[in-house]
Amino acid sequence: MMPQADLLIEGASELATPISNPDFSPAEFSTTRNGSVAAHGGKIVAVGDGATVRSQVQLVPDATVINAAGQTLTPGLVDCHTHPVFSRTREDEFEMRIKGQSYEEIAKAGGGILSSVRHLRQTTKADLVESALPRMDTFLSLGTTTIEAKSGYGLTLADEVKMLEVIAELNRVHPIDLVPTFLGAHEIPDEFRSNRKGYIDLVTHEMLPAVKQRELAVFCDVFCESHVFSVAEAKQILLAARELGFGLKTHAEQLSRIGGTMMAAELGAISADHLDYTTPEDWNAMLQAKVVPVLLPAAVFFLGKSKYADAKAMLRSGLPLALATDLNPGSAMTESLPMVMTLACLQMGLTPSEAITAATYHAALALGSGNFLGSIEVGKKADLVLWGAENHRHIPYHFGVSLVKTVIKSGKVVRAATQD
Amino acid sequence: MMPQADLLIEGASELATPISNPDFSPAEFSTTRNGSVAAHGGKIVAVGDGATVRSQVQLVPDATVINAAGQTLTPGLVDCHTHPVFSRTREDEFEMRIKGQSYEEIAKAGGGILSSVRHLRQTTKADLVESALPRMDTFLSLGTTTIEAKSGYGLTLADEVKMLEVIAELNRVHPIDLVPTFLGAHEIPDEFRSNRKGYIDLVTHEMLPAVKQRELAVFCDVFCESHVFSVAEAKQILLAARELGFGLKTHAEQLSRIGGTMMAAELGAISADHLDYTTPEDWNAMLQAKVVPVLLPAAVFFLGKSKYADAKAMLRSGLPLALATDLNPGSAMTESLPMVMTLACLQMGLTPSEAITAATYHAALALGSGNFLGSIEVGKKADLVLWGAENHRHIPYHFGVSLVKTVIKSGKVVRAATQD
Numbered sequence: 121m122m123p124q125a126d127l128l129i130e131g132a133s134e135l136a137t138p139i140s141n142p143d144f145s146p147a148e149f150s151t152t153r154n155g156s157v158a159a160h161g162g163k164i165v166a167v168g169d170g171a172t173v174r175s176q177v178q179l180v181p182d183a184t185v186i187n188a189a190g191q192t193l194t195p196g197l198v199d200c201h202t203h204p205v206f207s208r209t210r211e212d213e214f215e216m217r218i219k220g221q222s223y224e225e226i227a228k229a230g231g232g233i234l235s236s237v238r239h240l241r242q243t244t245k246a247d248l249v250e251s252a253l254p255r256m257d258t259f260l261s262l263g264t265t266t267i268e269a270k271s272g273y274g275l276t277l278a279d280e281v282k283m284l285e286v287i288a289e290l291n292r293v294h295p296i297d298l299v300p301t302f303l304g305a306h307e308i309p310d311e312f313r314s315n316r317k318g319y320i321d322l323v324t325h326e327m328l329p330a331v332k333q334r335e336l337a338v339f340c341d342v343f344c345e346s347h348v349f350s351v352a353e354a355k356q357i358l359l360a361a362r363e364l365g366f367g368l369k370t371h372a373e374q375l376s377r378i379g380g381t382m383m384a385a386e387l388g389a390i391s392a393d394h395l396d397y398t399t400p401e402d403w404n405a406m407l408q409a410k411v412v413p414v415l416l417p418a419a420v421f422f423l424g425k426s427k428y429a430d431a432k433a434m435l436r437s438g439l440p441l442a443l444a445t446d447l448n449p450g451s452a453m454t455e456s457l458p459m460v461m462t463l464a465c466l467q468m469g470l471t472p473s474e475a476i477t478a479a480t481y482h483a484a485l486a487l488g489s490g491n492f493l494g495s496i497e498v499g500k501k502a503d504l505v506l507w508g509a510e511n512h513r514h515i516p517y518h519f520g521v522s523l524v525k526t527v528i529k530s531g532k533v534v535r536a537a538t539q540d
Numbered sequence: 541m542m543p544q545a546d547l548l549i550e551g552a553s554e555l556a557t558p559i560s561n562p563d564f565s566p567a568e569f570s571t572t573r574n575g576s577v578a579a580h581g582g583k584i585v586a587v588g589d590g591a592t593v594r595s596q597v598q599l600v601p602d603a604t605v606i607n608a609a610g611q612t613l614t615p616g617l618v619d620c621h622t623h624p625v626f627s628r629t630r631e632d633e634f635e636m637r638i639k640g641q642s643y644e645e646i647a648k649a650g651g652g653i654l655s656s657v658r659h660l661r662q663t664t665k666a667d668l669v670e671s672a673l674p675r676m677d678t679f680l681s682l683g684t685t686t687i688e689a690k691s692g693y694g695l696t697l698a699d700e701v702k703m704l705e706v707i708a709e710l711n712r713v714h715p716i717d718l719v720p721t722f723l724g725a726h727e728i729p730d731e732f733r734s735n736r737k738g739y740i741d742l743v744t745h746e747m748l749p750a751v752k753q754r755e756l757a758v759f760c761d762v763f764c765e766s767h768v769f770s771v772a773e774a775k776q777i778l779l780a781a782r783e784l785g786f787g788l789k790t791h792a793e794q795l796s797r798i799g800g801t802m803m804a805a806e807l808g809a810i811s812a813d814h815l816d817y818t819t820p821e822d823w824n825a826m827l828q829a830k831v832v833p834v835l836l837p838a839a840v841f842f843l844g845k846s847k848y849a850d851a852k853a854m855l856r857s858g859l860p861l862a863l864a865t866d867l868n869p870g871s872a873m874t875e876s877l878p879m880v881m882t883l884a885c886l887q888m889g890l891t892p893s894e895a896i897t898a899a900t901y902h903a904a905l906a907l908g909s910g911n912f913l914g915s916i917e918v919g920k921k922a923d924l925v926l927w928g929a930e931n932h933r934h935i936p937y938h939f940g941v942s943l944v945k946t947v948i949k950s951g952k953v954v955r956a957a958t959q960d
Contacts, residue, residue: 211933215892218885254928258941422939424886426846459879459940465638466844472635508674513631519842520879520940521678 123165125158125177127502127531131170132156132188136473136512137195137496138481144410145438147481147495149473151512155193159502162530167496184533191525192512194476195496196265196503197457198483201393201414201444203270203303204255205248205286207239210449223423223451224347232450233273233307240273240283248286249293255447256294258455260535263524265503266297268444268487270341272306275319277327280304284336295534299487301369302328302337305349305357320353324360332364338488339390340366344380351379358387367488373397374419385409391442391486395429396420403437412486413439415478416446417463418454431468442486443478462519472513502531543585545578545597547922547951551590552576552608556893556932557615557916558901564830565858567901567915569893571932575613579922582950587916604953611945612932614896615916616685616923617877618903621813621834621864623690623723624679625672625706627659630869643843643871644767652870653693653727660693660703668706669713675867676714678875680955683944685923686717688864688907690761692726695739697747700724704756715954719907721789722748722757725769725777740773744780752784758908759810760786764800771799778807787908793817794839805829811862811906815849816840823857832906833859835898836866837883838874851888862906863898882939892933922951 135155138147156173158166166176179185213231217223226232240248259267269287274280284300291298304323312319331337340361344354358368367390372380374394384392385405392406393414406413415429434441443460446452454460461475470478484494492501506526507515514523527535555575558567576593578586586596599605633651637643646652660668679687689707694700704720711718724743732739751757760781764774778788787810792800794814804812805825812826813834826833835849854861863880866872874880881895890898904914912921926946927935934943947955 209930209934209937211892211931211937214885214937215933218889218891262941418940421886453938454940456940465634466841469638471638472631510629511631513635514629517629517631517634518873520838520874520876521682522942 122176122178123160124180125160125165125183126180127159127184127528128156128174128177128179129186129188129193129504129506130156130174132193132506133190134511135167135193135496136476138477138494140481140490140495140497141440144407144440146435146440147477149477157193157496157504159531162502164496164498164500164502167498186506186526188506190510192507192509192514193496194505194507194512195480195494196505196527196529197263197479198487198494199259199264199267199444199447199457200391200442200483200486201416201446202267203272203446203448204267205252205269205283206236206273206449207243207248207251208236208449209453210235213450217424234310236273236449237275237307237309241276241279245282245286245289248283249289252286252290253294255455256290256296259296260527261524262456262458262522263505263507263527264296264455264457265505265527265529266299266493268301268339269298270301270303271337272303275304275307275309277322277330280327281330281334281336284331288336295529300337301339301341302331302366303341303343304328305342305354307343307348316353320356323357328360328364328366332366338367339369341369341371343371344378344383345371345374346376346378351383354380355383355387358389362387369393373402381406385411390488393444394419396427398429400433400437403434403439407438412442412482414442414444414486415464415468416444416452417467418452418460419446421463421467422452428467431464431470435474440482440485441478442482443475444483458515458523459519461516465516472516475516476512502528504528542596542598543580544600545580545585546600546603547579547948548576548594548597548599548603549606549608549613549924549926550576550594552613552926553610554931555587555613555916556896558897558914560901560910560915560917561860564827564860566855566860567897569897577613577916577924579951582922584916584918584920584922587918606926606946608926610930612927612929612934613916614925614927614932614935615900615914616925616947616949617683617899618907618914619679619684619687619864619867619877620811620862620903620906621836621866622687623692623866623868624675624687625668625689625703626656626693626869627663627668627671628656628869629873630655633870637844654730656693656869657695657727657729661696661699665702665706665709668703669709672706672710673714675875676710676716679716680947681944682876682878682942683925683927683947684716684875684877685925685947685949686719686913688721688759689718690721690723691757692723695724695727695729697742697750700747701750701754701756704751708756715949720757721759721761722751722786723761723763724748725762725774727763727768736773740776743777748780748784748786752786758787759789761789761791763791764798764803765791765794766796766798771803774800775803775807778809782807789813793822801826805831810908813864814839816847818849820853820857823854823859827858832862832902834862834864834906835884835888836864836872837887838872838880839866841883841887842872848887851884851890855894860902860905861898862902863895864903878935878943879939881936885936892936895936896932922948924948
């Protein structure tokens with residue numbers, strides 16, 4: 121019997137999508153001229169070219185039909201590493217860095233993550249939701265339909281729970297899906313500066329069980345770096361998280377190579393993120409343990425550094441490479457995955473199709489959602505973006521602007537171009 | 541007597557503007573909390589803080605009054621170097637470069653500027669206008685209210701005139717002001733490959749007088765570079781242009797140092813553009829001859845190069861430094877001056893206020909329009925932008941997105957935020 125459809129998008133000048141891959145390896149990328157897709161109840165029911173899709177489905181009476189002539193159709197973008205809940209922006213530090221202070225010096229002088237912590241603790245949940253909502257709109261306006269969202273500016277039980285409750289509230293009230301990650305181990309808070317063990321105990325024995333009990337996070341992440349949490353400390357926290365049933369992530373090898381990636385592989389983490397200082401040994405361990413590499417070139421760019429992760433070598437070694445914005449007020453103030461793709465193409469040598477795959481299907485893998493997100497295939501969630509461009513190459517090529525015309529989330533138009 | 545006002549913008553969280561400078565040196569930058577401005581007939585009639593401005597003017601009955609609480613008010617951005625009229629984008633070359641071919645190799649293989657020339661010659665004036673209009677909308681959506689626009693993809697008398705007529709038409713039909721520049725010496729066209737002198741004669745003896753006679757361009761520009769026009773050739777063309785009364789510009793020292801900047805200074809050019817390979821000797825010559833340096837970091841970024849012009853040293857040497865996008869389909873596919881400011885801050889070390897000055901008042905100097913454009917001061921054109929941000933630092937800090945809320949051109953609202 122013919123499937124019903126409540127959404128039909130017809131005649132995109134190009135339908136561009138990764139193809140799901142049962143193996144742990146880079147996905148193929150498919151382009152179809154005059155591409156069409158149909159969906160029903162928020163799921164894709166048919167994909168093909170020209171009028172074939174219309175003939176394969178039965179349109180319900182009030183179906184939405186979109187003529188996509190001259191536009192490119194891709195899956196909704198998936199941003200698999202963000203810190204979108206914060207109380208104050210840190211544009212003053214941006215200027216301080218330009219004038220010559222390092223990120224580490226600014227942190228030591230009371231800026232950095234701990235400055236965000238001080239402000240977040242003084243901000244109500246309602247105010248945090250209100251200040252984060254425009255960021256959700258900005259994500260959507262740039263084609264992102266799912267984000268991973270981390271806590272980590274609270275660093276007390278109450279404030280970490282508050283942040284995760286903000287993320288849950290954003291997920292309820294905004295079309296974007298937010299996948300929550302607990303990052304209590306983002307930094308050692310001031311009050312535990314002389315008692316690191318005390319803080320790690322607090323994270324493992326109190327915060328993690330409380331977050332689990334409230335079902336506020338899917339993943340647990342740790343900032344494993346020489347000036348933050350050591351490999352041994354990160355391992356202790358992640359082991360406790362694994363015991364409780366969290367999926368594991370880690371910030372690893374961003375500023376130096378201390379072994380966070382190998383540890384992530386050893387523990388079976390779903391992703392290891394940043395990876396600017398990783399080596400072939402790390403990549404091999406990730407491949408064996410099926411850890412998705414998540415690269416964050418916007419942070420390298422924003423910190424004025426020049427050592428980008430060796431993305432091409434990771435792809436050649438067989439890893440399904442993901443990209444994310446790392447949106448945060450200190451080291452990557454952008455919601456734009458298209459901009460991140462441009463950076464990945466120009467600074468890391470990814471082709472446009474590799475960059476788009478990294479920001480859709482591979483990013484979904486980094487969230488454990490490869491089975492239902494990140495590509496335009498029958499059975500997947502109808503999260504779709506129409507871009508005002510003839511083909512997918514424009515998305516990284518035409519940079520610093522938004523080419524997004526229409527955004528579809530779970531089969532519904534949630535953003536349509538009103539100007540341009 | 542109190543001046544009348546048909547526009548009042550009140551209570552911006554910050555009014556941020558350069559202050560016009562009669563000397564040829566970097567302008568001061570002023571920030572006012574709770575800033576207000578009034579305009580009449582397209583010109584600014586009062587600037588100040590809080591309610592003082594309202595008390596200084598007499599509002600006409602149908603005046604537009606805007607409450608700018610929580611927003612930053614700056615002058616409209618001035619993009620003083622763009623190539624916005626072209627027939628086809630060149631995203632294929634973007635991918636070829638990523639895969640390892642150089643810009644020069646692509647040009648030799650039939651790509652590059654000459655590929656744009658082939659396509660433009662086959663495109664009608666009406667089609668060129670239609671394809672350029674969305675770019676004008678994009679400029680405006682990112683806060684740009686005036687652009688310089690070059691010919692240079694025609695390279696026959698008829699096709700150069702066609703391009704300049706497209707620019708004139710865009711200027712008529714779109715709120716953005718376009719300042720036209722004749723760039724017949726952008727490249728040697730295929731049919732003159734074995735007769736360089738013949739093409740230079742065509743430019744100097746036929747094109748320049750014809751463009752002048754039709755009043756189609758204010759400036760004459762030459763691409764002075766080792767693989768394009770030599771210093772001697774560029775000088776010959778620019779001398780002929782000066783004789784006819786054109787203002788002079790030159791693409792200089794982009795890929796190597798061959799002396800274009802010194803030549804520009806010798807001839808009294810209004811600007812020399814790119815300048816990645818200039819030295820203190822060049823800067824001193826520009827200072828003596830009052831040549832505005834126009835830096836184009838988006839081209840460095842987009843070509844995957846790392847040698848940016850030494851902007852800080854130029855400022856220290858006393859030059860009023862300008863920034864521009866260089867929008868063109870081959871080496872800088874962006875309409876975003878905010879993105880260019882981010883690049884200038886992160887890659888060249890400009891502070892946010894230096895970057896904004898470079899993209900407003902100093903850019904106006906590069907167009908000979910410093911007396912009436914580029915700052916929020918009484919008597920200047922009421923080209924204004926309201927940004928959804930508490931202070932001017934956000935403009936380069938929050939990158940890859942558009943913070944623009946409202947754009948005012950000649951005292952009229954031409955773009956207002958409809959979403960977000």
